[in-house]
Amino acid sequence: MTLAVAIALTIITAATPLLIAAIGELVVERAGVLNLGVEGMMIMGAATGVGVAIVTESSLLGVLAAIAAGMALSALFALMVLGLAANQYASGLALTIFGLGLSGVVGAPFVGIQREGIRRIELPLLSEIPVIGPILFRQDPFVYASIALVAGVAWFLWRTRAGLILRACGENPVSAHALGYRVLRIRLYAVLFGGACAGLAGAYLSLVLTPFWTAGMTAGRGWIALAIVVFASWLPLRAMLGAYLFGGLIILQLHAQTAGVNIPSQFLAALPYLITIVALTLIMAARRSAGRGSVAPASLGQPFAPAR
Amino acid sequence: MVKTGRSAPMLRAVCRVQARAGMTTQRRPLVQAEALTRRFGDLVANDAVDLTVYPGEIHALLGENGAGKSTLVKMLYGLLAPDEGRILWEGAPVALPDPTAARALGIGMVFQHFSLFDALSVAENVALALDDDAPLAQVAERLREVSRAYGLPLEPDRGVWRLSVGERQRIEIVRCLMQDPRLLILDEPTSVLTPQECDGLFDTLRTLRDEGRAVLYISHKLDEVRALCEAATILRAGRVVERCDPRTQSSASLARMMVGTQISDVRRSAMRDVSGPVRLRVSNLDLPSEDPQGTSLKGVNLELHAGEILGIAGVAGNGQDELFAAISGEAEAPRADAVVLDGAPVGHEGINRRRRRSAAFVPEERLGHAAAPRMSLSENALVAGHASNGFLRGGLIQRDRMLGWVDSVTSAFDVRKGPRDPEARDLSGGNLQKFVVGREILRKPDLLVVMQPTWGVDAGAASLIRQSLVDLAQGGASVLVISQDLDELFEIADRVAVIFTGRLSAAYPVRELTRERVGLLMGGADPAAAQPEMEESA
Incomplete structure (x- = not known):
């Protein structure tokens, strides 16, 4: 029983950074912008977050700095793809390469410095409940924040006018412009939000998961977050499902490896990717056969430059 | 007042009051464009254009494709900034930096190329165009009321991607009316409506006029303009070439002003011999639609002879797309012999194999x-x-x-x-249409299936396309025209059938048909019941 709880807890910690980054990118893509720089923004958040936390001895300031770093990088991206209508694919890839390199410089002074991770919040009484207590009510603030983000984004996109306008910009920027909406400004806000989320996800890695800095510590999580958005058909709740499925499989295959299952470890390590893709593809196929039309934002990845 | 969704009788009562008030006040222009100029690179799209629209008038804006009508109305709607000149609203100069500013003044616009969001629902599309932040449920309720009051039925929860062209246009119009505009700009609103729907729209527009609103009306249908509009401004190559009262003009004289030369009527020999061999036979075709919201074909029969033009009339969304797909091979028929081309069962063949049998297809979009x-x-x-x-x-x-x-x-x-x-x-719409039709006709097909051949195309181009269809048939080919434009079908077709909810009526020779009868068939009236009426009028 305690092993099961321990596994559940590790699954949540594995899934949370994926979820935070994915939910940010989901909003960006719903506005019609494809930012392939998630990995770069995430690792900049990780480097800046841990650096500022060490210097100021404040985890909170570290987190805020990580968010600011992610937003700064996304602002650079916005300048290229919105201001200059540059190709979004190339700009996003460049952003990832740039972020990976710059984070090495920013993080260099802090290599090897260990600090205490951000503590879990224990809700009194509730966290004493067996099994679900530790899982639901004894988590770090990021986990609660990620759940709140999913709920908030889902509510924003489908229950508010601003969310409707944002989706409209992703569907048909020309029509949205014709109706008088500032498409570029709306897309800018979305890109900045995505950058903030990626930075926050990076902070989770360097302030909670492994509370120190190593170069390249995101280890491809930004790319997995991007894949989760696509396979989740741009739906927040399904992105959460995807993140937890993926996080769960990573942890389970680790346990399978330590338990000495007679399968090559490389295959086990690849399994989470494979199963996540298969599962989410099946969901997408089911959705399509139910006649829900095209799932991707119609103008995703296409630059828009209004003529006046 | 439209906003609150008042019932039609109340609306009319209000109109009468306002119309009387309008008569006593002095006639002051609602909107004036003064020497508006707009360039795109070397092209001068609008060259010192003047336009004056009064309240309580339906003002036609005429001109060929590319004459500068769209540029002009886009400037009036704040979508384009003029290079020179100014816009006056009730006599005072105004700046229109964006459409929101135009809407705040009371300018509404129905676009020629729909500005709808396919992935969103009807209600969401409407909500996006409203400047107040009303909850979606409330928008849907108002939408229902306005669409009922003006006779433009719409289902708020439907996804736009499932709707036909005609239904999409309805959304655009209703969406505008919900903004309670004082000036309504309509860019070719009737090109996809049935005669009855057109009449309904004209009633709506006349109601709006009587309420003291102004309508700026762009259309290629000159008969419509003459029946509806009190004033007309005619553009040619970016300049105003004429202002007139269209009621005092003939369609031919209006067309001459637009084009600058005479437009020829479609020439056809009065009676073509259509007793040639059957080239295309569709028999008892049942075809479920691939789109869950589409219209399935039910027991469709048709025969198309060599040298004949068969027209298929009907309101958008009654199975035209499915019929076109079944004949062209985009959709596979359940039986090979459900579609027979020159004696060969082709129901299971793909589109290219049918093309090799000398068939050609021009889809709607x-x-x-x-x-x-x-x-x-x-x-x-x-x-x-x-x-x-x-x-x-x-x-x-x-x-x-x-x-x-x-x-x-x-x-x-x-x-x-x-x-x-x-x-x-x-390419502009008309020129591209000429290209996609011409591309098929130049191959000299034995069978041409064409859908909406002249939708949104100016008079000159439409006449050229229709003439080429007639010429093709006179050369012995079979032509199937699926169109919502009754004038077009009456002009070129030998026989006309009507499609309604996936069923195709028998094909009647055009000379035995009246517009009223076709209109009834398009609305689903029983052909047998429609028959005596036809005979009375004939």
């Missing part, structure tokens, strides 16, 4: 279906014609032959374009 927007005309010709045109040698593209083919299509069908081989999306 010219951009995206008939032509790939971002490919050049020659590449589009290759993609559509490779089955029979021999542009390939050993798998390699014969670029010279392809360009030569584009040249021959563009010269035969008067396609006006800048560079020799532009991308399809760079």
Whole structure:
């Protein structure tokens, strides 16, 4: 029983950074912008977050700095793809390469410095409940924040006018412009939000998961977050499902490896990717056969430059 | 007042009051454009254009495609900034930095190219165009009321991607009316409506006029303009060439002003011999629609003879798309002999195999279906014609032959374009339509199936396309025209059948038909019941 709880807890910690980054990118893509720089923004958040936390001895300031770093990088991206209508694919890839390199410089002074991770919040009484207590009510603030983000984004996109306008910009920027909406400004806000989320996800890695800095510590999580958005058909709740499925499989295959299952470890390590893709593809196929039309934002990845 | 969704009788009561008030006050222009000029590079789209629209008037804006009508109304709606000149609203100069500012003044616009969001629902599309932040449920309720009050039925929860062209247009119009506009700009609103729907729209517009609102009305249908409008401004090549009262003009004189030369009527021999062999036979075709919200075909029968033009009338969304797909081979028929082409059962054959049997197809959407927007005309010709045109040698593209083919299509069908081989999306609607129709006709097919051949096309281009269809039939080919434009069908078709909820009526010779009878069939009236009426009127 305690092993099961321990596994559940590790699954949540594995899934949370994926979820935070994915939910940010989901909003960006719903506005019609494809930012392939998630990995770069995430690792900049990780480097800046841990650096500022060490210097100021404040985890909170570290987190805020990580968010600011992610937003700064996304602002650079916005300048290229919105201001200059540059190709979004190339700009996003460049952003990832740039972020990976710059984070090495920013993080260099802090290599090897260990600090205490951000503590879990224990809700009194509730966290004493067996099994679900530790899982639901004894988590770090990021986990609660990620759940709140999913709920908030889902509510924003489908229950508010601003969310409707944002989706409209992703569907048909020309029509949205014709109706008088500032498409570029709306897309800018979305890109900045995505950058903030990626930075926050990076902070989770360097302030909670492994509370120190190593170069390249995101280890491809930004790319997995991007894949989760696509396979989740741009739906927040399904992105959460995807993140937890993926996080769960990573942890389970680790346990399978330590338990000495007679399968090559490389295959086990690849399994989470494979199963996540298969599962989410099946969901997408089911959705399509139910006649829900095209799932991707119609103008995703296409630059828009209004003529006046 | 439209906002609150008052019932139609109340609306009319209010109108009468306002109309009387309007008579006593002095006539002051609602909107004036003074010497508006707008350039796009070297092209002067609007050259010192003056326009004056009074409240309580339906003002026609006439001109060919490319004459500058869209540019002018876009400036009035705040979408384009004029290079020179100014706009006055009730006598005072106004700046219109964006459409929101225009809407705040009371200017509403229905676009020619729909500005709808396919992935969103009808209600969401409407909510996006409203400037107040009302909850969606409330928007849907108001939408229901307004659409009922003006006779433009709409289902708020439907996804737009499932709707026909005609239904989409309804959304645009209702969406505008919900903004309670004082000036309503309509860009070719009737091109996809049935006669009854048109009459309904005209009633709506007259109601709006009587309420003291102004309507700026762009149309190619000159009869409509003469019946509806009190004033007209005619543009040609970016300049105002004429102002007149269209009620005192004939359609021919209006057309002359627009084009600058005489438009020829479609020439056809009065009575074609249509007793030739049956070239296309569709028998007892049942076909479930691929779109869950589409219309399934039920027991469709038709026969098309050599040398005949058969018209299929009907309101959008009654199975036209499915019928076109079944005949062209985009959708596979359940039985091979459900579609018989020149005696051969082709129901299971794909589109290219049918093309090799000398059939040609022109779908409704010219951009995206008939032509790939971002490919050049020659590449589009290759993609559509490779089955029979021999542009390939050993798998390699014969670029010279392809360009030569584009040249021959563009010269035969008067396609006006800048560079020799532009991308399809760079052509205006009328010119692209001439290209996609011309591309098929020049192959000299024995069977041509064409859907909405002249939708959104100016009078000159429409006349050219119709003439070429008639000429093709007179040369012995069979032509199937699926169109919502009754005038067009009456002009060129030998027989007309009506499609309604996936069922096709019998085909009646045009000379035995009246518009009223076709209109009744389009609305689903029983043919037998419609028969005596027809005989009385005939």
